[in-house]
Amino acid sequence: MTRGSVDLVIVRLLGRSVALAALWCTGALGAAAAPAATQDETTCRGTIGARSIDGDVRVPRGATCRLNATRVDGNVRIYRGATLLATRVRVGGNVQAENAKRISVARSFVDGSVQLKQGRNASISLTRNTVGSDIQLFSNRGPSVVSRNVVDGNLQCKSNRPGPTGGSNRVDGNKEDQCARL
Numbered sequence: 001m002t003r004g005s006v007d008l009v010i011v012r013l014l015g016r017s018v019a020l021a022a023l024w025c026t027g028a029l030g031a032a033a034a035p036a037a038t039q040d041e042t043t044c045r046g047t048i049g050a051r052s053i054d055g056d057v058r059v060p061r062g063a064t065c066r067l068n069a070t071r072v073d074g075n076v077r078i079y080r081g082a083t084l085l086a087t088r089v090r091v092g093g094n095v096q097a098e099n100a101k102r103i104s105v106a107r108s109f110v111d112g113s114v115q116l117k118q119g120r121n122a123s124i125s126l127t128r129n130t131v132g133s134d135i136q137l138f139s140n141r142g143p144s145v146v147s148r149n150v151v152d153g154n155l156q157c158k159s160n161r162p163g164p165t166g167g168s169n170r171v172d173g174n175k176e177d178q179c180a181r182l
């Protein structure tokens with residue numbers, strides 16, 4: 001059945017063009033409706049305090065998200081121009097950012113990896129965290145501090161300007177490239 005024939009059937013069944021318009025606007029007819037966010041994803045603009053989130057946290061383009069003593073069962077994804085300020089957080093997956101404005105993760109547990117890349121004029125601070133896999137900083141522009149972390153995997157830093165500073169990181173894998181002395 002084509003879309004035009006569906007429209008005609010609905011008009012005939014309902015007898016009113018208003019009902020058709022209502023169905024169209026709510027997305028009941030499909031194609032033009034915006035996709036809904038998945039139930040397993042929480043969009044963060046503002047602050048999320050001490051609560052559990054079943055699924056991922058998404059920090060959308062240009063937004064600022066503060067996570068304070070929050071438990072995230074999935075991943076935390078930070079998008080272009082966005083800021084994440086996380087303190088005493090537990091992340092069951094990864095913390096991932098591409099083209100972010102600012103990332104600060106302190107006194108937190110990340111069961112997966114921390115992957116931060118291509119931040120432009122970005123400020124990155126990773127201090128006193130426990131990371132279950134790798135910390136990776138690639139091609140970021142702006143100051144980066146990586147200090148006093150416990151990393152079960154590798155600490156990898158490449159093509160960052162300026163190079164990351166910090167130290168006293170305990171790394172079970174390798175400290176590589178720009179992070180070799182941290």
